[in-house]
Amino acid sequence: MQVFKAYFKILRDSIPGLFIYLVIFIAISFFLSGSGKESTATTFTKNKVKIAVINEDEGGLGEGLKSYLSQIHTLVPTENDKEMLQDQLYYRNIEYILFIPKDFTNKIKNNEKEHLCENVKVPASYTGKYLDSQVDQYISTLITYVIAGIDDKQALEYTKSDLEKEVSVQLLNESISISKADDYYYFKYLPYIFISVVVMGISPILMTFYKKEINERNLCSPMTLKTKSIGLVAGSIVTVLGIFVLFLVFAFFLYGKNMEFEKTILYIINCISFLSFATGLGYLVSIFSSNHNILNMITNVCGLGMSFLGGIFVPREVLGEKVIALSKFLPTYWYVNAVEAIQEVKINPSIMKEFQINIGVQLLFAIAMFAIALAGTKYKSDARKQVS
Amino acid sequence: MSAAVIKIENLVKRYHELVALDHFNLEIKEGEIFGLLGPNGSGKTTTINCILALLSFDKGNVEVFGEEMAPNKYHLKQDIGIVFQNVAVFNELTVYENIEYFCGLYIKNKQTRKQYVEEAMEFVGLNDFKSFYPKKLSGGLLRRLNIACGIAHKPKLIIMDEPTVAVDPQSRNKILEGIVELNKKGATIIYTSHYMEEVEQICTRIAIMDKGKNLAIGTKEELKMMIKTGETINMEVLEIEDKNLEEIKKLPHVYQVEYKENKLHIKCSKGKHNLIRVLDYMQTNQIAFGRVYAELPTLNDVFLEITGKELRD
Structure with a gap:
């Protein structure tokens, strides 16, 4: 006690x-949790930009360009008044102004590709780049047909028709585009937090008790090693449970309304399995670190390293095969696996077996940590040549 | 005759090639303040660690309260208090909490424990620092806290391993007075130190150790009787010739003469009128001298003569 x-x-x-x-x-x-989520938009739609087109072309091709742009963007009617246009641009009533000169049609027919139009846009804006690209694409397509000897009207129709064509894109890995619940991201990031907080929470205390002077004074007392160990283990368990409950309460506070009962239970089992590992790690670290600086260093290396390699901070899809093979030797890999399995357990109950395997592997990691820590304790005791 | 609290027979402890304790024997009786005197590395702390079963040993036997000591002899540990050379307290706990923790390892009753903790604080004079953290204490106060943690449970045997290292004179005196008081209250005390003055001041019996061996044992008077030196005569002499030094050395009972930095040190074996003979010689030979004083042998002389080196080497 x-x-x-x-x-x-x-x-x-x-x-x-x-x-x-x-x-x-x-x-x-x-x-x-917020930034890690993929966009909820799963299809691409063209954005409409507010533009003004000042067409002075004496031929018909300039009108064709204006007509094309008006279909895909919002054309703001305006006069060719420099001051007024500048005001409109300044107040963002329009974001792009295209000037089609008098000799636009002639230049195209002469196959001139430089300085066909002029434009004014919001500096360094993506809408400006977007419009530039569309205008260039239109003109280059139009020139191809005009130079080929096709009459103006036909060339305009062909150009319009070409640019309206769309290509269907099929993503090779659909999981990237699957939208996940908010609690998924919260629980996915927990191992990093658990490693850091648990190790920083229990290791300094254990280190204090393992300090040579304190340890010797305890060894000289009538307190048995068993009593001391029970006290330390009980203290560590209560601390770790306290940390877990804190994070669980926080999860309920944030996502409680949307969390299903079955999922919550599985999340809790997964967290407890990982916390067992984190506690073992904390115990191990406390035996081998001599001061708080080393402890901080180990915590950061373990926390960040396992999180990156295990697929917590970086999606597995972007990790190389070798990295994924290596990450199987980390408990974070199995934790993330279990979190993924939890997402599908409702639609695919057979995945429960996979979930159980992931939990089992994490518990094996925890047992390994405690075993190494116990061996370390014995080694250190032998190093001091204490009678045991 | 008092019972033996500690009995060590033929203790051998090796650290690889180094023999830390070489067939070491010792017997400490109940009610003693027993001093283990020796230079750094002589084997004092190793002896203590073997007594406390913190160290395994290669050969020999250690008995505490008439029973062989072992790590699992918790009933023996119940009556032992230990004050280590290095301060062994929790930096995260206050003075009171530290004493309460260590006392609580021995005393289960809450009320008794509270009373003992308060008495220990009173005893070492830390009442005003009850809620202080160790980091806020001076070196001397920290040592007192270290002592309080070791003695709060009122043990029958207290082992103090150099408790006054790096302590200011005021705290040192307070600690030494406390040790004598604890002894008067019935505790047997083992006190290790390389400060001979302290050992001479408080210990009833002393063992001189070097290289893991017990070189001599006895009361301070007995130890001094063991050596040749009866007294050392010191004189301030501005100038003296070598032939005079040779002649002084030939005086009865004089066995060593040393002249260094205008000071003449004459060591005499036990005998009468040594000082008078030296003064007569100086007057007869018209050698001018200043302050003259004679010293009885100290434990350092004992140690020097037994081991051939200074205690603090």
């Missing part, structure tokens, strides 16, 4: 620092 009580007295000292971590991580998690 003394160790258990002392555990929380020591934790009390680190709570302000831990709280800052929690707030930052929750904010980042919230931010990442």
Whole structure:
């Protein structure tokens, strides 16, 4: 009981620092949940831009260009008044002004490709680039037909017809375009937060108890090793559960309305499995790190490394085959797998088996961590030549 | 005759090639303040660690309260208090919480524990620093906290491993007075140090250690009796010739003469009228001298003579 009580007295000292971590991580998690989502738009539609076309062409081709643009954009009627046009552009009533000169048709017939039109646009705007591209595409297509000797009217029709053609695009990997629920992103990012907060929460306390002087004073007392270990394990479990409950409450607060009961239970099982691993990691780190700087370094390397390689921060689709093969040796890979399985469990109940395998592998990682930590404890004890 | 609290027989401890304890023997009786005196690396801390079962050893036997000591002898540990050389407290806990934690490892009753903690704070003079964190304490106060954590549970045997290292004189005196008081209250104390003055001041019996061996054991008077030096006569002399030094060395009981930085040190074996004979010689030979004083042998002299080197080497 003394160790258990002392555990929380020591934790009390680190709570302000831990709280800052929690707030930052929750904010980042919230931010990442939003930014990580794919766009809800699954089809491409052309955007309409407000434009003005001043057509002074004496031939008919300029009118054809104006007519084409009016079909795909919003044509704002305006006079050829420089000051008024500048005002319209300044107030963004129009975003692009196209001037078609008197000799536009003649130039096309003479196969002149440079400076056929002039334009004024909002500087460095994507709409400007978009319009430039469309005008260039129209003119180059038109020139092709006119030079080929086709009469003006026919050339305009062919050009219009060509540019109206659309190509159907089939994405090779449909999963990119599947829209996920908000809670998916929240739970997907949790391992990074868990590794950081759990390791930073429990390792410094365990390190304090494993400090040579404190450890020796404890060894000299009538407290058995078992009692001490129970105190530390109980303290760690309560701390980790506290952290988990905090994040779960936060998840309910944000997504509670949309979270289904079955999914929630599976998320909880997945989180507990991963937290077991994180606790083992915290225990292991506390044995081998001698100071807080090393602890911070290990936490960052483990947290970020496992998150990137395991497919938390970077979608698996963009990771190389070798990286994915390597990531199978990380618990984050199996955690993410389980999160993916949870999304489909309602429409495909057979995926439960896959979910169970993912949970099992995570628990094996946790057992491995604890086993290595126990071996490490024994090694360190031997190194001190303590009687055990 | 008092019972033996500690009995060490033929203890051998090796760190690879280094023999830290070489067939070391020791017996400490109940009610003693026993000093383990020796230079750094002589094996004092290794001895303590073997007594506490913190270290395994290669050969020999260690008995505490008449029973063989082992890591799982928790009933023996119940009556032992330890004050380590390095301060062993939680930096994250206050003075009170630290003492309460370590006392709580021994005393389960909450009320008794509270009373003991308060008595320990009173004893080391840390009442005004109850809610201070160790980092806010001075070196001396930190050492006192280290002591309070080791003695709060009122152990029968207290082992203090160099508790006054890097402590200011005021705190050192307070600590030494406290040790004597603890002894008066019935605790047996093992005190290791390389400060001979401290050991001489408080210890009832002393063992001199070097290279893992127990070189001599006894009260300070007994130890001083073991050596040749009876007294050292020191004189301030501005000028003296080598032939005079040779003649002084030939005086009865004088066995060593040293002249350094205008000071003449004459070591005499036990005998009467040594000082008078030296003064007579100086007057007869018209050698001018200033301040004269004679010193009885110290533990450093004992150590020097037994080991051939200074205690702080």
